[in-house]
Structures are given as C-alpha cells and as structure tokens.
Amino acid sequence: MTMEKSPYGQTLWHMARRPAVRATAVIVLAAFVFAALHHLIADVKVHDVTQAFDAVTGRQIAVAAVLTAASYTMLTFYDVLALRLIGLPLPYRTAALASFTSYTLSHNFGFALLTGGSARYRIYSSSGIGAPDIVRIIAAAGVTFWAGIFIVAAIALSVHPSGLHVEGWLISESALRGTGITILAVCALLVASFGRKPGTLRIWKWSFPRPSTAQACAMIAVASLDLAAASAALLALVPGAGLGDFPSFFLAYALAIIATLLSHVPGGLGVFETVILAAMPGIDQPALLAALVMYRIIYYLVPLALASVLLAFHARRSISGPIAVTMEAAGGVLRGIAPTFLGALVFVGGMVLLVSGSLPALHDRLSGLRAFLPLPFVEASHIAASLVGTALLLLAPGLYRRLDAAFLLCRALVIAGAVFSLAKGLDYEEALVLMGIAALLQLSRPAFYRKTALTATIGSPQTLTAVGVALALVVWIGFFAYKHVDYQNQLWWQFAWHADASRFLRASFAIAIALVIFLVLRFFGHANPADEIVTDAPPTLEASNRAEAMLVLTGDKQVLRSQDGGAWLMYRIHGQSWIVMGDPIGPEREWPDLLWTLRERADRAQGRLLLYQISLRTVPVAIDLGLRLIKYGEEARVPLASFALDGPGMKSLRYAERRAARDGAVFEIIPVADFAAHLTELHAVSDAWLKQKGNTEKGFSVGRFDPTYLGHFDTAVVRREGKIVAFANIWATDDREELSVDLMRHVEDLPYGAMDFLFAHLMEWGRTQGFRGFNLGLAPLSGIEARRLAPFWARAGRLLYRHGGALYGFEGLRAYKEKFQPVWEARYIAGPDGIGFARSLVDLLTLINTDSAKL
Incomplete structure (x- = not known):
C-alpha cells in the first residue's frame, strides 16, 4: 500500500500528519510560555519560593480544600442541567459521577474529548443514553462553562477598581468597565430572548441546544459559583489577600483559564501560572508562585488521587456503605475507566520523580544519608530516579490501553522509584506517594488483561505532546532552581554531597539520551507495516455464533488473529482506510487486544481505522480507541x-x-x-x-x-x-x-x-x-x-x-x-x-x- 497510488496521496499524507503538526505546535507554544515564565520571575529565588511554600498555613489549606470541594460540587450541576436541557434527567449520583471523573481527567491532562469525554461516555451509555445525546450533554456542559466565564469576567471588569497592568501594558478603568457592561448587556438580551421553553439556537450551519430563560439563568448561576469557588481557592492560598482583591484576582483567573483552554497545552502547565503572574504584578511573586504550586496540588492532584482510590477499591469491591451504593450504580463502567485514572496517576508519579530530581536536596537529610550510603550510590540513585520518572511518563498510556506488560513494568518502576527517592535524599514524602500508586495498581490488577507486547503502543502525538511539555517543565524548574550557579564545564564532573546543580545536569543529560533512544526505536525500529499484514488462510468458523463470519470465505479480506488464535477479525485496506467488517469473532475478552493491534498498525502506516457494522458489544472498545460513533442502521x-x-x-x-x-x-x-x-x-x-x-x-x-x-x-x-x-x-x-x-x-x-x-x-x-x-x-x-x-x-x-x-x-x-x-x-x-x-x-x-x- 502506497500513498502515491491515490491522486490525492499528498493531501492524504498531510491530513494524516495533522496530529503530529498540532502536537509540535503545542510543544513550541509551551516553550514560549516557559520562556515568558522565566522572564516574569527572573528576580525570584527558589529559596524564597520554598520559604513562601512552607509559610502556607493549615487554615489556608483547609479553606482552599473546602472551596475546591464546593467548585467540584458545582461542576456536577453542569451535567445535571445538561441532562434536563436535552430532556433526559438521570439520578444526581450518575450525573455527579460522570462529572467528577471527566473533569478530574480533563483538568489534569487536557484533551477533554479523549479523556473526560471517554469517562462520560462509559457512564452515560451504561445508563441507556445513546452517543448523540452524550455529545449534546458534553456540548451543553461546555456552553455552561463558557457562559459562566464570560458573565463573571464581565462582572469583574465592571467592578474592577482601577486599570489593569499586564507587563507594561495599561488597560484603563473606563475601558474595562465599558467592556464588562457591554458583555453583560449582550448576555442579558440574549438570555431574555430565549423564552420560557427550550429550543434550538442556529448560527450559520450550526445548531445548539437553546435553554429557556430560567435554564439559562440556572446555568449561569452554577458556572459563576463554580468559577468563583475555584478562583477563591487560589486566592485563599495567597498571603495577605482578602475579599477586596477578589475582582482583580478573578479577572486574572478568568484570563488564565481562557488562555489555558485556547493553548491546548496538557493541563495548562505553565500557561495558567504565566497569565496569573503577568496579570497580578502587585502581589509578592514568591508568595504567588508558592500559592500556584499549592493550588495545583489541592485543586488538580488531590481530586485525581481521590478518584483513583475510589475506582481502584471499587475494582476489588471492597467499599461498603453509601459510597458503594453510589458507585455500584455505574456497575462495571467504573472498572472500565479505572485504568485511565491510574494511567494519569502514574504520569503524575513520573512527574514527582522528575521535579524532585530538578530541585535541590534537603541538606539535613543528605547529611543523614552520609552515615549509611556512599556518595556514588547516591549519585547513581539520582540519575536512576529521573530515568524511572521518564519511563513512567512514556509507559502511562499503556495502562490506559489495559496492557498487562505496562502494568507489570509500571508497578515495578513505581516501587523502584520509591527506593531511589529514599536513596537519593531521604525523600520519604514522594516515596509514600509512589508506594500508594503501586498499591492502587495492585488493587486494580484485573483491569489490565491485554497480553500484547508494548511495541508501538506508546508514542502517539497526544502522548508525545504531554511528555514533551512535562519534560520542558522539568528542565525549566531545574534551571530556575540553579539560576544563581555559574555554569561551567567542570560542573558535569563535580561529585559532592551538595553538588545539586551537577546532579541536575547529569540527570537531564541521561533523560535526553533515553528520550532520543526511545524516539529512534519508536519511529525507525519497526518493520514496514506492509510486511506485518496477515494474509494467511481463513480461520475456522467453529467459534462464531454470527452468520456474517462467513464473509471471511469470500477471499477479499485479510485476517488478524489474537495471540492464542481464539479470536480473529476480518478487514481490508483501501486507500488510507483500514476497514474492519463487523464485530470480531471469538471470545469477547480478546476483542480489545485485536482492535488495538490493528489500530496501532494503522497508525504506523499513517492510516485511519474504521469499524463497519459493529454492535453494542464493540462500542466500548471503539470509544477506548478514540473513534467517533454514528448509528448506521438496525439489523x-x-x-x-x-x-x-x-x-x-x-x-x-x-x-x-x-x-x-x-x-x-x-x-x-x-x-x-x-x-x-x-x-x-x-x-x-x-x-x-x-x-x-x-x-x-x-x-x-x-x-x-x-x-x-x-x-x-x-x-x-x-x-x-x-x-x-x-x-x-x-x-x-x-x-x-x-x-x-x-x-x-x-x-x-x-x-x-x-x-x-x-x-x-x-x-x-x-x-x-x-x-x-x-x-x-x-x-x-x-x-x-x-x-x-x-x-x-x-x-x-x-x-x-x-x-x-x-x-x-x-x-x-x-x-x-x-x-x-x-x-x-x-x-x-x-x-x-x-x-x-x-x-x-x-x-x-x-x-x-x-x-x-x-x-
């Protein structure tokens, strides 16, 4: 199969390359963001940030945690209102579960349709809602969010006490208020025109669910409360900030959220922080930076860990009481999305190791290590911990794909990372975090059933984008931490107990070498996909209970078997499309492995996977593959x-x-x-x-x-x-x-x-x-x-x-x-x-x- 055979070969080639182009654009944008961030805090020292971080009080953390809980509670009503808007009200616990799982994933990793959308689909489809209605729910929830952003930002603009200074640029108070009042007036007229009953809003060729006036007001109120609680959670962590600072602070927060969503940088890493720092020049920068780090932990990572714990325990059915009743409502759906959460948590574990390796060690702990371990062992542990962190970033997508090999490697690497964390600086906090991740992985062992090898299962444009942004952040943190160091060649060869900058440089070099090796193997280490196509004789049909399996005997289709030969599927390549005919045949437990294998082959050949005439039994796998569904007809x-x-x-x-x-x-x-x-x-x-x-x-x-x-x-x-x-x-x-x-x-x-x-x-x-x-x-x-x-x-x-x-x-x-x-x-x-x-x-x-x- 070659692209030159098609008159549209070059166009198809460029279309196939679009994900890689988008991923490259995101990485380039992230590089500019980190450069801007470095400029904004050029005069800030890492010691000042550490002191500010330690100065955050327990009361501040508690207030931020309560406000975070309030924000996530409001998020659940996005789905409640969306369900009512499309005329499909479900119990609150179902909407809450769908909202919590989807927003927890999309907040941390972006790619909302792939991460949060997949979680929503599994939960709502288990409640009998079809794919078109699920798309409407996601769209309505998105409209609710953006309506809230515009309304609350307009209010903040209208009551802003002075002009807005952004890196030397001054926007006058009158301009701010005029913009805010105009937005509010337009929104008020739009809402008033909706009427008492919902309908359809048409803009050119597009149509959207149009709420009634009452529904629109409820959506705006919910979104406003959500955004107010989320921004107040960050404000509570800033020393000396009060309610009087809220209008200015919320305006900066709204701008940061908008920039984060438009940038498509996974999790908004760096983008969110850069905008906040640029828009709030009057706040002590070390204190604001420390508050932003704490906010990442409380608002992003803690909910992710909580969701992962609940899902992992649910997989073992060891929860009792009201939580069990709520979670059992979704049945096996939760076990289906648990690997997604654990993959995200393993990614976070890798980031913990990498960020720790980029920061100076605590000298009192290093002094304690000297009595037990020799310096070469500590140096080697530091590099090993960074390499383990890099490997976890690359392997985390394998957990999403439920690979047995990914599970075994991640579990071993997480435990090894915990050991290396102790050996490189007695970092027992991160060791406890990593051992907790290992325990959650072990609890969810049955969810990782695919026996496929790891070859070509990692390295999609989305994965490489996330890994690239994460590693760029790690390198930036390291250079920020050691910007006072005079970089000279001898730093590479300086081995001493307090030579933190030297250890950072050596670890960064090891990470770069490991990443280059991975990329070479990923893009050049595979055989030509055409050589891997299976064209052997048709399989036996005894395993089939579907008459359409007889189509394999026509001789115009190729056959892909599972590893043990118990299941198979038939497909044909035409142009750039790899088209599967019907459901796979054989034991249903082997279907995901077959379809993932074909998806990976199609990806390597710059092709597109299409599943034709599949039943509901194949739909969950299609969603996991990231494919779009349409109903074709009825049999x-x-x-x-x-x-x-x-x-x-x-x-x-x-x-x-x-x-x-x-x-x-x-x-x-x-x-x-x-x-x-x-x-x-x-x-x-x-x-x-x-x-x-x-x-x-x-x-x-x-x-x-x-x-x-x-x-x-x-x-x-x-x-x-x-x-x-x-x-x-x-x-x-x-x-x-x-x-x-x-x-x-x-x-x-x-x-x-x-x-x-x-x-x-x-x-x-x-x-x-x-x-x-x-x-x-x-x-x-x-x-x-x-x-x-x-x-x-x-x-x-x-x-x-x-x-x-x-x-x-x-x-x-x-x-x-x-x-x-x-x-x-x-x-x-x-x-x-x-x-x-x-x-x-x-x-x-x-x-x-x-x-x-x-x-």
Missing part, C-alpha cells in the same frame, strides 16, 4: 422458536407464500455436496439478475458469485416447472445460533411472492433444524432519531431514509423485513474524527461497490 433478527406462518401479524406473508405456491413455486435445499452439479444453472440465474438490475458484483460486506466461495454452503432454491428461478446461499453457524443468507439472485420472470416464499420456508426449515435465530440483515439508516437537537449526520440520515427511495429503498427495505416480525438491533460505524471520517466513508463505499478480486 433484523427473527426468533425462530416463535416463528410460524399461521401466527398473528403474518397475514401478508401467508398470502405471498400461498400465491407463490399456487403459481408453481417449490422450495428445495441443494446440499453443498451437490452444488457443482447445479453450478451452470445457478450461474445463469445470477447473470440474468445482474443484467436485469444493471449491477456489477459487489464486495467486502457481501459475497459475489464465485464458485469457490459458494461451494462452502448449502443453497436454498425456488423452482418452477423444475427450473431454478431464485436462489440464496445459506449461512449457518455450527452452534445453530444463527441462520442467514448472503447472495440472493432470481430471474426476471418470477412467481409473485417467490422471495417471501423462499424466506418463509427457509425459516421453517431452520426452526426444525434447531436454529435459534434468522438474520435478515441490515436496514441502513433505520432507527436514526432526527430530534431537533440531533447532529447534522443524524438529521441528514433520517431525511435520506424517509425520502431517498428514488436512490435506494431504505424505508421500503425495513418495511419488507418488518413483516417477518424481527427484533431490531442497532449497528454502528466508528471512525476517526473530523474530515478523516468522511474520507474513510468514501473509501468504504468505493470498496463495497468494487468488484473485489481475491487477495
């Missing part, structure tokens, strides 16, 4: 145990069957052993059907008239006067769970109701043979709800379903299948976000409508 399955032509509701089917019988139709099954004897006659029927329809053979999701393929199956036929006038090859699973047909062909001069006749008799035959269900196949675009708040694709799909009969009989197809009284099950397509999804769908349609040759 009809007839329970054969209750199927009977004389049953209620079968009047039209009975009429068609009897009419065909009166016209001479006779049902017959040709065993696979006799297929060759009837090949010529069947081929003639197939050719007549293709000519009559003006069609060519299709591929990928349907079979084609290929004697080798059809020779695997029994064939159901309809005869009239001894001649075959219609036929269909029979898909039958070995466990008799499902019966279906694939290729259906007939002549033009067909008895009335002959196909109904064929289906009815085949279902009755299947019932007598002990089959439990008959799969009538998919009704595309069926079951898609086009509500007023539905996304564009849903409304377009519904419109096409209702009025697209001239192009394809969507509604007629469902009506035809409905007369067999089936049970309908939703089917989905999952693919990349943005324009990549549309390109993948084009590749899919091209693949299906191409006369596929065998591989």
